[in-house]
Amino acid sequence: MSAAETSSDLIFPHRHLLGIEGLLPQEIGSLLDLADTYVDQNRQTNKKKSVLSGRTQINLFFENSTRTQSSFELAGKRLGADVMNMSVASSSIKKGETLIDTAQTLNAMHPDLLCVRHGDSGAVALLARKVGCAVVNGGDGSHEHPTQALLDALTIRRRKGRLQGLTVAICGDILHSRVARSNILLLNTMGARVRVVAPPTLLPAGIDRMGVEVFHDMRKGLKDVDIVMMLRLQLERMNGSFVPSVREYFHLFGLDEAKLSAAKPDALIMHPGPMNRGVEIDSAVADDINRSVIREQVEMGVAVRMAVLDALSRNLPNTPYVNGAGSDGAGK
Amino acid sequence: MSRTALINARLVDPASGLDEQGALLIEDGKIADFGAALFKDAVPEGIEVIDCGGHVLTPGLIDMHVFTGEPGNEHRETLGSATQAAAAGGVTTIIVMPNTEPAIDDVALVDFIKRRARDTGLVHVHPMAALTKGLKGEQMAEMGLLKEAGAVAFTDADHTLENAQVMRRAMSYSTYLDALIVNHAAEPSLARGGVMNEGELASRLGLAGIPKAAETIIIERDIRLVEMTGARYHVSQVSTADSVDVIRRAKARGLPVTCGASACHLTLNENDVGNYLTFCKLDPPLRSEDDRRAVVAGVADGTVDVIVSAHDPQDPETKRLPFALSAFGAVGLETLLPATLSLVHNGDIELAAALRALTCHPADLLGLETGRLGTGMPADLTLIDMGVPWVLDRYKLKSKSKNSPYDERRLQGRAIRTIVNGKSVYVQGEDV
Numbered sequence: 001m002s003a004a005e006t007s008s009d010l011i012f013p014h015r016h017l018l019g020i021e022g023l024l025p026q027e028i029g030s031l032l033d034l035a036d037t038y039v040d041q042n043r044q045t046n047k048k049k050s051v052l053s054g055r056t057q058i059n060l061f062f063e064n065s066t067r068t069q070s071s072f073e074l075a076g077k078r079l080g081a082d083v084m085n086m087s088v089a090s091s092s093i094k095k096g097e098t099l100i101d102t103a104q105t106l107n108a109m110h111p112d113l114l115c116v117r118h119g120d121s122g123a124v125a126l127l128a129r130k131v132g133c134a135v136v137n138g139g140d141g142s143h144e145h146p147t148q149a150l151l152d153a154l155t156i157r158r159r160k161g162r163l164q165g166l167t168v169a170i171c172g173d174i175l176h177s178r179v180a181r182s183n184i185l186l187l188n189t190m191g192a193r194v195r196v197v198a199p200p201t202l203l204p205a206g207i208d209r210m211g212v213e214v215f216h217d218m219r220k221g222l223k224d225v226d227i228v229m230m231l232r233l234q235l236e237r238m239n240g241s242f243v244p245s246v247r248e249y250f251h252l253f254g255l256d257e258a259k260l261s262a263a264k265p266d267a268l269i270m271h272p273g274p275m276n277r278g279v280e281i282d283s284a285v286a287d288d289i290n291r292s293v294i295r296e297q298v299e300m301g302v303a304v305r306m307a308v309l310d311a312l313s314r315n316l317p318n319t320p321y322v323n324g325a326g327s328d329g330a331g332k
Numbered sequence: 333m334s335r336t337a338l339i340n341a342r343l344v345d346p347a348s349g350l351d352e353q354g355a356l357l358i359e360d361g362k363i364a365d366f367g368a369a370l371f372k373d374a375v376p377e378g379i380e381v382i383d384c385g386g387h388v389l390t391p392g393l394i395d396m397h398v399f400t401g402e403p404g405n406e407h408r409e410t411l412g413s414a415t416q417a418a419a420a421g422g423v424t425t426i427i428v429m430p431n432t433e434p435a436i437d438d439v440a441l442v443d444f445i446k447r448r449a450r451d452t453g454l455v456h457v458h459p460m461a462a463l464t465k466g467l468k469g470e471q472m473a474e475m476g477l478l479k480e481a482g483a484v485a486f487t488d489a490d491h492t493l494e495n496a497q498v499m500r501r502a503m504s505y506s507t508y509l510d511a512l513i514v515n516h517a518a519e520p521s522l523a524r525g526g527v528m529n530e531g532e533l534a535s536r537l538g539l540a541g542i543p544k545a546a547e548t549i550i551i552e553r554d555i556r557l558v559e560m561t562g563a564r565y566h567v568s569q570v571s572t573a574d575s576v577d578v579i580r581r582a583k584a585r586g587l588p589v590t591c592g593a594s595a596c597h598l599t600l601n602e603n604d605v606g607n608y609l610t611f612c613k614l615d616p617p618l619r620s621e622d623d624r625r626a627v628v629a630g631v632a633d634g635t636v637d638v639i640v641s642a643h644d645p646q647d648p649e650t651k652r653l654p655f656a657l658s659a660f661g662a663v664g665l666e667t668l669l670p671a672t673l674s675l676v677h678n679g680d681i682e683l684a685a686a687l688r689a690l691t692c693h694p695a696d697l698l699g700l701e702t703g704r705l706g707t708g709m710p711a712d713l714t715l716i717d718m719g720v721p722w723v724l725d726r727y728k729l730k731s732k733s734k735n736s737p738y739d740e741r742r743l744q745g746r747a748i749r750t751i752v753n754g755k756s757v758y759v760q761g762e763d764v
Contacts, residue, residue, distance in 0.1 A: 021536075099653075099654065100652060118654070120654035120655070120656050120657060121537055121538035121539050121608070121654070121655065121656060122537065122538075122539075122607070122608030122654055122655045122656075123654035125607060125608060126608065126653075126654055140538070141538050141539075141654075141656070142538035142539075143537060143538030143539075144538070178538060181536070181538060204534075204535035204541075205530045205531050205532070205534065205535055205541055205543075206531045206532025206533075206534075206535050207535060209532045210532065210535065210536065
């Protein structure tokens with residue numbers, strides 16, 4: 001682990017982190033190795049490092065998010081960057097031309113790292129083409145949320161010691177979920193078996209060709225799984241449009257003790273938050289200190305984002321790392 | 333009397349099946365004579381001679397699906413710029429869609445289009461008029477008066493006529509006028525919110541899909557209404573294998589049903605959307621490769637009657653956006669012919685079948701006196717270099733808007749001379 005700190009082990013030849021798609025297993029593995037070192041550091045009294053000293057990080061959030069934005073903010077600050085938050089309420093910016101204008105305005109201020117969340121799929125990649133700095137996708141529409149998948153992977157790996165060979169059930173609103181897409185990609189890349197459990201109306205077309213087993217029954221879907229990943233279901237999607245009602249959904253797809261009993265006894269319960277208690281997850285299960293790792297996911301989130309910011313900063317132009325081992329893709 | 337001889341040409345008339353080396357004589361804007369024997373020895377004195385260099389000389393192409401921005405969105409395209417693009421693409425007649433601002437649902441607007449086209453246009457321009465007032469899908473437009481004024485067909489353009497009762501009445505009413513009804517086939521309640529073909533790729537990109545059934549449902553419904561009313565009915569663009577099957581069966585039953593497909597849908601598929609390329613965001617959306625091949629097969633066997641450009645100019649402000657927020661549409665007048673020729677070069681369709689879908693078929697559907705090589709016909713002609721390889725640079729397009737999905741693509745073949753009423757309106761490499 002300490003080897004990763006020296007940077008020679010890090011394999012991450014990318015200018016941006018726009019998604020899990022396209023990442024190699026060893027790249028994901030080495031990011032998680034680096035994140036492991038930051039987990040340790042974050043548990044010390046002195047949590048501060050200076051690898052981003054002098055760097056400017058801007059968090060540009062077109063969708064409201066408390067936890068992801070604060071996680072990115074803390075990650076940047078603990079690495080010594082100057083962090084600025086820009087929350088642009090999605091109501092005031094509807095037009096993407098404003099998105100590009102905003103990006104170019106910010107770009108003129110010479111940030112080094114830009115962490116972006118946007119409500120439209122592909123919007124972060126569009127923005128990345130218009131700026132000179134490194135861009136981290138903090139979630140774009142229903143497309144990807146790569147740091148969430150990485151933090152989930154880190155949580156699992158630290159608990160289970162591996163990702164390969166584990167069976168993971170992702171349950172709930174797969175259709176609208178960028179978390180599900182990034183996790184499906186990452187877990188497949190790392191050799192885990194992925195199941196999705198949801199009513200057909202909450203599954204995207206062609207999901208069966210994305211390397212997952214599809215279940216519509218929680219008990220069957222959770223049978224002997226190592227990990228149960230619950231997704232948030234937005235309340236407005238449960239008034240008859242995608243599922244008939246909250247109570248029917250909770251009855252059939254909400255995670256409670258009875259359904260969970262199908263999983264392995266040591267199965268972990270995960271949720272990207274924020275939870276709808278009594279909708280997709282029962283409080284007793286969510287708060288089960290032996291199996292629920294929902295709080296731990298938040299802790300891992302900061303460490304993973306530190307690793308991502310660190311890794312991307314090494315590939316920025318004019319850094320001592322730029323010609324170092326493992327950063328051969330820098331500047332491309 | 334002005335006389336022009338086009339010699340050393342490969343005369344291809346898809347309507348009659350003619351394909352031979354020969355010459356063609358234009359007198360006062362009309363085709364006076366043509367054939368292998370004409371000017372076999374020499375061209376008499378006093379006739380202007382154009383050497384076609386052995387290239388293909390066909391009736392001028394007709395594009396029956398063109399959006400312009402005039403009136404209302406002249407910054408995207410005017411009738412003038414659209415006809416320049418048409419001329420450069422070998423297109424001698426364009427049919428403009430009524431979804432302008434205001435919509436072409438009134439005789440005065442038909443007059444306006446015709447007058448503006450006459451004053452500023454290089455090629456023939458005919459408008460389709462709105463099928464319902466304001467394209468709202470509620471009340472029939474004045475079909476009789478609009479047809480008299482020069483509307484060649486009736487459509488709500490990119491709005492699907494959703495209400496079956498309104499469609500039934502419009503079809504029924506159209507029969508005594510022998511008017512052609514054109515519908516954009518996309519069941520709104522299924523297609524709404526969708527931005528690309530529904531399927532694995534859309535799911536991976538996190539984009540809302542438009543199911544194929546949205547198209548088929550409208551076509552099947554409309555075919556039932558054609559059976560009730562006997563109206564002449566045309567699907568503006570088909571994009572799926574199912575649609576082609578449904579129309580093939582309707583034709584086999586003798587129903588007056590026809591359809592078109594855009595050159596984009598014949599040559600591109602959903603994978604071209606790639607990394608959120610908004611120039612490939614079309615309505616109907618680019619479908620799967622199987623669908624594309626089925627539509628191409630439809631052109632080859634005549635199920636798909638016409639190939640259109642579906643020319644839809646969009647500026648950066650409507651295209652340089654996140655995919656879901658960007659506008660549908662691609663410019664196509666200048667790539668209609670080269671894209672279609674790529675199918676000929678690939679051996680997917682015969683040259684004659686491709687040209688039928690671009691000349692006599694649309695002329696017959698719309699009742700236009702063009703699209704054929706015939707003595708006394710207007711001398712609307714396109715000279716095609718079948719083989720010339722070139723790379724599309726969107727900034728060199730004549731169209732005011734540059735949203736071409738073929739940008740930087742290698743193409744083979746293009747129009748090298750376009751003649752309208754006997755006058756060369758485009759010669760490659762020259763300013764006419």
